[in-house]
Amino acid sequence: MSAGGDHIVSPKIYVTIWLILLAFTGITVAAAYQNFGIFNPIIALTIACTKATLVILFFMHVKYSPKMIALVIGCGLFFLSILMVLTCADYLSRAWIM
Numbered sequence: 001m002s003a004g005g006d007h008i009v010s011p012k013i014y015v016t017i018w019l020i021l022l023a024f025t026g027i028t029v030a031a032a033y034q035n036f037g038i039f040n041p042i043i044a045l046t047i048a049c050t051k052a053t054l055v056i057l058f059f060m061h062v063k064y065s066p067k068m069i070a071l072v073i074g075c076g077l078f079f080l081s082i083l084m085v086l087t088c089a090d091y092l093s094r095a096w097i098m
Contacts, residue, residue, distance in 0.1 A: 007064035017058045024051050 028047050036043055057063040062073060 007061070009058070009061070009064070013058065017054055021051055021054060 024047055028044065031040075031043050031047065056073070062069055
C-alpha cells in the first residue's frame, strides 16, 4: 500500500520536457559565447536553476507527490541557501592580500 496515489505521466509530457531541456541547453551554450559583463553568472545560474526545477518536478515526480515530499525538498533547499549565504559571507569578509 503506497502513501500517495500513483500518477501515470504521459510519454508526451516527458518528450516535451526533454525538448525544453534541450532548448535550455542550447540557450546555455549560446549565452556562454556572449559577453554580458557582470550578468554572465546570473544568466547561467538562472538557466541552470530553471533546468533543475524542471527535472525535479517532472522526472523526479515531485509535481505529483504528496505535500510532505515538497516540504522535505523545501527544507533541504532552505538549509542549502543558509550554507551558501554563510559561505559567501565568509568569502567576502576575508582580507585579501594581493
